[in-house]
Amino acid sequence: MEMQAYIAIAVFLVIYGLIISEKIHRTIVAMIGGVLMVVLGIVDQESALHHIDFNTLGLLAGMMIIVTVTAETGVFKYVAVRAAKKAGGNPVRILIALSLITAVGSAFLDNVTTILFMVPVTFSITRQLKVSPMPFLITQIISSNVGGTATLIGDPPNIMIGSAVKELTFTAFIYNLAPIAAAIMLVYIPLFIWMYRKQLRTTPELTRSIMELDEKELITDRPLLVKSLSVLGLTILGFFLHQALHLESATVALAGAFLLLLLTGEHSMEHALSKVEWPTIFFFVGLFVLVSGLIETGVIAELAVRAIEMTGGDPVATSMLILWLSAIASAFLDNIPFVATMIPMIQEMGNMGYGNLEPLWWSLALGACLGGNGSLIGASANLIAAGLAGKEGHPIKFVQFLKVGFPLMILSAAMASVYVYFRYLIG
Amino acid sequence: MLKYEFDPRILDIRESENENDAEFLIRIPDGSPGLAEMRKVQHHFEDDNDYTDVLFYLYPNHEFKVILQREHYADFLAELMKRKLLRSLEWTD
Numbered sequence: 328m329e330m331q332a333y334i335a336i337a338v339f340l341v342i343y344g345l346i347i348s349e350k351i352h353r354t355i356v357a358m359i360g361g362v363l364m365v366v367l368g369i370v371d372q373e374s375a376l377h378h379i380d381f382n383t384l385g386l387l388a389g390m391m392i393i394v395t396v397t398a399e400t401g402v403f404k405y406v407a408v409r410a411a412k413k414a415g416g417n418p419v420r421i422l423i424a425l426s427l428i429t430a431v432g433s434a435f436l437d438n439v440t441t442i443l444f445m446v447p448v449t450f451s452i453t454r455q456l457k458v459s460p461m462p463f464l465i466t467q468i469i470s471s472n473v474g475g476t477a478t479l480i481g482d483p484p485n486i487m488i489g490s491a492v493k494e495l496t497f498t499a500f501i502y503n504l505a506p507i508a509a510a511i512m513l514v515y516i517p518l519f520i521w522m523y524r525k526q527l528r529t530t531p532e533l534t535r536s537i538m539e540l541d542e543k544e545l546i547t548d549r550p551l552l553v554k555s556l557s558v559l560g561l562t563i564l565g566f567f568l569h570q571a572l573h574l575e576s577a578t579v580a581l582a583g584a585f586l587l588l589l590l591t592g593e594h595s596m597e598h599a600l601s602k603v604e605w606p607t608i609f610f611f612v613g614l615f616v617l618v619s620g621l622i623e624t625g626v627i628a629e630l631a632v633r634a635i636e637m638t639g640g641d642p643v644a645t646s647m648l649i650l651w652l653s654a655i656a657s658a659f660l661d662n663i664p665f666v667a668t669m670i671p672m673i674q675e676m677g678n679m680g681y682g683n684l685e686p687l688w689w690s691l692a693l694g695a696c697l698g699g700n701g702s703l704i705g706a707s708a709n710l711i712a713a714g715l716a717g718k719e720g721h722p723i724k725f726v727q728f729l730k731v732g733f734p735l736m737i738l739s740a741a742m743a744s745v746y747v748y749f750r751y752l753i754g
Numbered sequence: 755m756l757k758y759e760f761d762p763r764i765l766d767i768r769e770s771e772n773e774n775d776a777e778f779l780i781r782i783p784d785g786s787p788g789l790a791e792m793r794k795v796q797h798h799f800e801d802d803n804d805y806t807d808v809l810f811y812l813y814p815n816h817e818f819k820v821i822l823q824r825e826h827y828a829d830f831l832a833e834l835m836k837r838k839l840l841r842s843l844e845w846t847d
Contacts, residue, residue, distance in 0.1 A: 447800075454809055455821075541813050545812060547793070
């Protein structure tokens with residue numbers, strides 16, 4: 328490798344270390360890393376821009392706009408309160424209901440946004456029942472990562488993989504990942520009940536106070552509700568059809584977002600754009616440029632060669648290596664930068680003549696998404712929930728989450744390994 | 755402490771303790787202009803980034819249960835006053 332490659336590795340490792348340390352905001356660090364790659368001449372500006380995946384950014388921004396406008400109608404609170412009433416006001420059943428809503432919401436909206444809407448309503452319900460919000464928060468974080476695994480838009484790693492590999496459509500993600508995500512949730516739900524049943528006790532009077540709530544009053548703007556749910560439905564339909572329509576998923580999301588803003592007017596536009604998580608968008612921009620330095624200098628190609636050498640090119644060994652490496656690494660590093668590095672490596676393995684890449688992509692998606700449950704810092708949804716909970720006086724301790732999340736993550740990675748083996752590798 | 759007065763034609767307020775928090779049961783009569791203003795108060799507290807400062811629970815017949823942290827007691831009453839849902843609000847010894 329040339330000197331440029333060593334400089335690129337040094338910049339990458341320093342920036343990665345700073346992201347993990349969380350001493351400085353990850354967006355600032357990633358953007359500085361990206362700028363350094365250009366300033367040090369490792370990539371020129373033209374190449375840097377070329378490496379920024381605008382499909383990932385457009386998909387994220389489009390969904391954030393749609394969900395922000397939809398949330399204004401109160402529909403997410405309505406769904407949560409309705410579910411709590413359907414659960415008879417029983418805390419254990421509410422915990423299950425909110426976990427399932429979080430999982431499904433994460434699959435079709437994205438897990439970061441879903442957590443943003445579920446945490447406040449969780450505080451509201453648990454305060455009313457006078458039970459600890461902690462079991463609810465922890466199970467929702469875990470469910471958000473499992474639910475997000477099921478679709479292309481569910482979790483940032485999947486958005487990035489789907490964007491980088493055009494053959495992996497929205498339908499392909501559901502067809503390949505939703506069955507195992509559903510199976511993992513089915514295994515997790517009884518475990519959630521077993522873990523938390525003793526902590527979730529309330530009085531008949533408090534249960535009644537939930538049952539008497541009038542959830543219809545939570546819908547604040549019915550015309551807007553009709554518009555936003557129609558556009559959300561059309562957008563999800565668009566995701567199912569995006570390959571047949573020859574459209575990228577970002578085009579579908581942005582078309583939905585700006586159609587909704589066209590229907591709602593200028594005031595909604597300013598509010599919705601102000602709610603887009605620009606720090607997340609710029610974090611991605613910085614990462615794409617940072618990783619481009621490793622691609623352009625041949626570091627990623629070298630890593631791919633080493634990975635193939637290590638596994639002898641055996642599909643089972645390579646898939647399992649990617650799945651478990653992704654799971655363990657994503658538990659303790661942010662899974663977004665990890666996946667940003669792994670995607671070009673797997674592409675490079677394809678360029679080197681490695682056979683069928685599809686099991687590797689699903690292994691990466693499963694490992695990175697499910698691995699996010701391994702620790703509190705494993706995924707963006709975890710950090711956002713922990714941040715909200717801490718601000719409200721209910722800090723989720725790292726070890727407290729680790730004790731629950733890590734064993735469950737290992738269980739899900741084991742289930743995913745069996746699934747990948749029997750579905751893609753046997754025979 | 756804070757003392758307040760309200761117009762029962764606009765709304766009815768009952769205040770109690772709820773562990774360390776304050777709890778208000780606010781009932782708004784049918785046709786009262788207080789309903790729209792009360793919704794603005796709710797929106798004000800739910801639109802900020804503090805999710806547990808003031809919690810609103812909505813019941814049939816325009817009844818609101820509001821559970822709020824003690825440190826937000828004055829903020830909440832001031833917001834009611836601002837929306838003309840209180841006749842008076844004053845500090846007393």
